[in-house]
Amino acid sequence: MKTLAMILTLITAVAVNSQTSYxxxxxxxxxxxxxxxxxxxxxxxxxxxxxxxxxxxxxxxxxxxxxxxxxxxxxxxxxxxxxxxxxxxxxxxxxxxxxxxxxxxxxxxxxxxxxxxxxxxxxxxxxxxxEELYQKAKALEPKNPRAMLYHAEWKMGGAKFWGKDPKAFCPEIEKAILYFENETKRDIPFYPKWGLDQVERIQQNCK
The missing domain is CATH 1.25.40 (Serine Threonine Protein Phosphatase 5, Tetratricopeptide repeat)
Known part of the structure; x- marks a missing residue:
């Protein structure tokens, strides 16, 4: 057991030391x-x-x-x-x-x-x-989940302000969920991956 513990300690030390300062x-x-x-x-x-x-x-x-x-x-x-x-x-x-x-x-x-x-x-x-920035982002990456999700939230807020039904944009949230599941840049260190945890909050507008 002591030997195993020492091996695990060494592996951990190597993993930490192998990290760059960045x-x-x-x-x-x-x-x-x-x-x-x-x-x-x-x-x-x-x-x-x-x-x-x-x-x-x-x-x-x-x-x-x-x-x-x-x-x-x-x-x-x-x-x-x-x-x-x-x-x-x-x-x-x-x-x-x-x-x-x-x-x-x-x-x-x-x-x-x-x-x-x-x-x-x-x-x-x-x-x-x-609106312009979200449109540009979606033109560059049509399946970007953050662009789809937060643009939908923005449009839902506008719909509420003008007395319209925000549920019209609920299908876009479903698309965003699918895009989150299929993100292709997950393996790039520190590349933006945030947003999935906000889906449930934004979906409250669909009830």
Whole structure:
């Protein structure tokens, strides 16, 4: 038993040591975000991005943390500051990865955050941007599950606002579920895979 324990310890040590500094850093940043330390996560993602030079993913996630964090805030100054910083990060991500559906989806979420935060100010100007960004993302990747799911949620919100039935977009959620099951980029380290856990919440609009 002692021998087996030693072997397992050695295997674990080798596995940890075989990780690159990039992989270790990214995992740590996600852990910080999961531990509700968004600013520490953002700072680490940014440091990784500066070190990696031409990798769009750390910039993408730094932007995402800022965007997601705003949905739980009430302070207008902090919301505006975070959304502007998020856009800066996404702009940097685009310099290394043009015509990227995932970045377009995140930009759509950023503009959605503006509308949610202050619809009277941003509703007219940013709603069209949201629709345009989702359309571009779906043109690039018609079977992207995040584009399909969150575009459906956006259109459901619009339907409710105009007094129409949001259930009209429920078939798109079913498509998104199928697309999640058949994603082809699952094996790329840290490639965006999020969203499936939000299906049930969005499907509440179908009841």
């Amino acid at each position: 992989e270790k850093g990214m995992k740590k940043a996600f852990e910080l975000w999961g531990d509700k330390k968004p600013d520490e996560a953002i700072n680490l993602f940014e440091r990784i991005a500066r070190a990696e030079k031409e990798n769009w993913l750390p910039f993408y996630y730094a932007g995402q943390v800022h965007i997601i964090t705003t949905f739980g805030l009430k302070d207008a100054t902090e919301i505006e500051t975070r959304l502007k910083k998020a856009q800066d990060f996404l702009n940097e991500a685009k310099t290394f990865s043009k015509d990227n559906a995932e970045i377009l989806i995140m930009e759509a979420m950023l503009n959605t955050a503006y509308v949610v935060y202050n619809p009277s100010v941003y509703g007219m100007t940013h709603s069209a941007k949201v």
